[in-house]
Amino acid sequence: MRLILDAVVHSYDDLHALGPIDLEVDDGRIVAVVGPSGCGKSTLLAIAGGLIRPTAGRVAMAGDVPAGCLNPLTYVFQDFALLPWRSVAANVALPLEGRGLGRAERRARVADALDRTGLSDFADALPRQLSGGMRQRVGIARALAVNPAVLLMDEPLSALDAQTRDLLMDDLVALHGRAPFSALYVTHNLAEAVRLAHRVVVLSRRPGRVRDVVDIDIPIADRASTSADLAVITDRLWQSIRDEAATADRELANVRS
Ligand SMILES: Nc1ncnc2c1ncn2[C@@H]1O[C@H](COP(=O)(O)OP(=O)(O)OP(=O)(O)O)[C@@H](O)[C@H]1O
Numbered sequence: 718m719r720l721i722l723d724a725v726v727h728s729y730d731d732l733h734a735l736g737p738i739d740l741e742v743d744d745g746r747i748v749a750v751v752g753p754s755g756c757g758k759s760t761l762l763a764i765a766g767g768l769i770r771p772t773a774g775r776v777a778m779a780g781d782v783p784a785g786c787l788n789p790l791t792y793v794f795q796d797f798a799l800l801p802w803r804s805v806a807a808n809v810a811l812p813l814e815g816r817g818l819g820r821a822e823r824r825a826r827v828a829d830a831l832d833r834t835g836l837s838d839f840a841d842a843l844p845r846q847l848s849g850g851m852r853q854r855v856g857i858a859r860a861l862a863v864n865p866a867v868l869l870m871d872e873p874l875s876a877l878d879a880q881t882r883d884l885l886m887d888d889l890v891a892l893h894g895r896a897p898f899s900a901l902y903v904t905h906n907l908a909e910a911v912r913l914a915h916r917v918v919v920l921s922r923r924p925g926r927v928r929d930v931v932d933i934d935i936p937i938a939d940r941a942s943t944s945a946d947l948a949v950i951t952d953r954l955w956q957s958i959r960d961e962a963a964t965a966d967r968e969l970a971n972v973r974s
Pocket residue numbers: 729732734752753754755756757758759760761923
């Protein structure tokens with residue numbers, strides 16, 4: 718299934734926060750969105766997920782809904798958003814409740830999501846017994862349990878230390894290798910974008926518009942973090958963002974002087 722944002726614009730009252738923006742996420746592809754602070758990345762994700770209605774433009778899905786999909790656009794949150802009193806399995810089962818699924822199907826979906834994220838042995842653990850990286854794996858398993866068409870990932874690794882982030886990136890690469898998923902992936906972290914995304918979209922300073930689009934043709938499973946090709950891509954992205962952030966700072970200085 719393809720996610721399409723068509724000429725999306727958003728204002729909060731008088732504040733023009735975003736757009737117009739055109740953006741697509743194709744089936745099985747990960748599209749990262751990067752840009753300076755305050756450029757509208759979270760707003761864009763919230764519009765994609767239907768949490769915010771855009772001031773103008775539209776969000777559409779094209780193609781067939783994946784088999785067994787209970788929620789086409791599913792969030793993975795930065796702070797994991799787990800219920801602390803529920804076990805890992807019960808957290809993963811949460812979005813399956815009240816959907817009219819039989820008990821056997823619920824169990825099978827939970828077991829599959831735990832298996833895909835390497836959590837089968839931790840089904841009965843409570844979130845506080847897990848490391849940060851494992852908690853986010855639970856967050857990802859919970860999202861996968863509904864067989865989403867597109868994962869909406871809002872800085873999913875930013876609450877984690879650098880080493881855990883690297884490990885979880887490896888997990889996401891492996892997960893995508895076994896069963897490709899589609900994602901719109903907002904991040905501040907260029908290394909994450911370049912490691913995980915098929916396409917990186919750079920937004921300008923507010924109002925966020927598409928400033929640059931970089932397609933990365935190297936299969937994500939083959940991307941070693943030291944690859945020279947990736948370093949060139951990272952430099953280009955960094956240049957785009959730095960220019961935008963510097964201009965935003967200059968504008969702010971003019972307003973204040
Ligand atoms: N509910 C709101 N009401 C008013 N203004 C808002 C609201 N939410 C966000 N904004 C403003 O809209 C702009 C875009 O915010 P948004 O959080 O989408 O940007 P962002 O790129 O995700 O920021 P960051 O990188 O700092 O997380 C910012 O100037 C922000 O202050």
